[in-house]
Amino acid sequence: METMVRFEGVTKEFSPGNYGVLDLNFEVKKGEMVAIVGKTGCGKSTAFGLLVGLTKPTSGTITVDGCDPFRDFDQFRGKIGIVFQNDRLLPWRTAVENASVGLEIMGIEEKQRRDIALEWLQRLGLSGWEDKYPHELSGGMRQRVAIARAFTMDPSLILCDESFSALDELTATRLRKEFMSLVKENGKTGLFITHSINEAIEMANRILIFHKPGHVGREIHVPEQLDVHENENLRQEILNSLGA
Template sequence: MTATVERGAAPVVGIRGLSLTYERGGSRTEVLRNLDLAVHPGEFVAIVGESGVGKSTLLRVIMNLASPSAGTVTIHAPPDDGRAGGGRPESALVFQDARLLPWRSVLDNVTFGLEWRGVSRAERRRRGEAMLALVGLSELAARWPHQLSGGQRQRVSLARALAVEPAVLLMDEPFSALDSFTREGLQDELLRIRAATGRTVLFVTHDIDEAVYLADRVVVLAGQPAGIAAEIRVDTAQPRRRADPVLSAFAHQLRLELSRRSSDL
């Protein structure tokens, strides 16, 4: 099943003229310059680019963990639907490493983000158990993080992010530290979960094949300072086949674009 992308609706994420400059020790480093990006409801957008180009920095700005030097970032979060704890949060971030709290059980890790939002204990448990079921880990709710495999820890991290029901799910190379078998399995799980929830996803990766397999649209971040160098819409329906020649053609197009941009630096 393919998630529905609402292209006529207001963007969930709207970025206009975004620039970011770091100042350290009297020197200035411009990381991002005049970046524009819109991510629509239900859309899965992947961001690719060379290591160090600013992909993760962009997610930090969207999460309000870093302040832009110029431009704006707006997130259109759906209104409060009457749940305890107020309206839906704008975003949630899944990191490359799971960052689970070792002194909390799997279920308590999943519900961690709900506690400071004033969600009742009963509702936290209900939503935590529902998210563990969604990622296929219901039977591990009472375990501790050190008892999990790497893939299981990332599933718990994903469940924790989904539990707060964010307007947009941000993912920063979440599968890059895993072996290829586990990584491919989690890619398929993510597509299943995205289809089931209709969640809007902004996914950073250095893996071009991963990007074209997962995303509706792939954005190329390139340059020093970085901006959006190209966008490719992956117009093939889900579910996809990894060996599909159409996906291979999209991946080849992206590699050519990245190679050309690198040679221009």
Template sequence: MSQAALRQPPATEATNDAIVEVRGVSKIYGDVEALRNIELSFARGKLTTLLGPSGCGKTTLLKIIAGLVPATSGEIRVNDRVVTGPGPERAFVFQDFALMPWATVMRNVGFGLELRGVREAERKRVAQHYIDQVGLSGFENKYPHELSGGMKQRVGIARAFAVDADVLLMDEPFSAVDEQNRRKFQEDLLKLVEIEKKTFLFVTHSIEEAVYVSDRIVLLSPRPGRVSQIIDPKIDRTATPDEIRRDPGYLDTVENIWDGLRHYAE
């Protein structure tokens, strides 16, 4: 069913359909070198996962692409424009939800549109659409303290979709939920990827999750983070979730990645 392709990255990786390009990006915090000379491109309409040992710079790279953290050297280009800060073509889903506690689900989801000056009727229409998409119909008037962790994360995901960004950056979005909900979120995410046709950059510590959801996996080395390997899982998306998780190709890809990371485990 699936046969992963593992390859070493070329010195400079670029594709004609790249929406995000990372060109020679390095990041230094004081005397700590977090990233060194990252060269990557991210294909339009695909989900790419950044994977690697703790401290390898996955989240740092994601935040540099988002424009939340400046690179020490190198540049990020999105739609062939240099990134100098946050922009409407990128939306970030935070690990800790980052919801406004005083706002309802409806207002949280539509807040990005509110900041852009979208009229109330239109932003409510868009927010309702994505509230329905993530399975939160009936919770529009609830506040974050009334929601479970999984529901809060669904609000964060709906908010990111509502602003209609080209690129969605997701920093360990499912790490705070239990395994049952995590698997359901993974399946829901794949449905949204197919429906929305967006570009996803996804950070996770879970090898199984990376292989299950990804079109491509970028494996980063220990600090300073460098691109050490690129894996194309080649999952058959016509199969059921259970068939995928039992498939020898899926299991072999998980094991091969673990073999590469085993000696970095603490």
């Protein structure tokens, strides 16, 4: 399988002895769904910033779809779709205008970007809500618009940063499932930063447990099918590894 993301011996030292990540190594293959979990301060956000090219590593190599996200920042636009914890919708724009904002930045003409955005809103069950403003939508619906916005750019990698943690559990569970099938059906690669063990087990093929200072302390493969006991054992295993 081809590699989508590779961190090789990546260190980010903010000030002498203060490491965001230290000798961080991991790989995500194309088509994989990988979750990163870890306690506060273990380097998840630092890894995120490095991955999207917002910060430059002190040493080591990062490649995303064959590019260096920091050096090749400009060519990088549209390659990564990001779904944040808060929907970050623009309040003065309708659902369809919000969903197409990335296409607008990419310079796609209006008719085409509206068509693409409408199609994704429809896939996310928002037909009939296209012209509503964020304040007219529920939290779950707003997050659906944010997911549509990430997909409209047809990115090869979809990155989630606590994307479902602000939603009630029922809405979150439903939306995670839909999100996962969209990632799979469209041949995308998914990388999820989350503090929810349930979410990691539900969504990922593989879980990377980060330990402080920023490195992969443990890696867990998640079997396709889990019965209740296996699920509970896996939860315990992750909990134990997190505490280390």
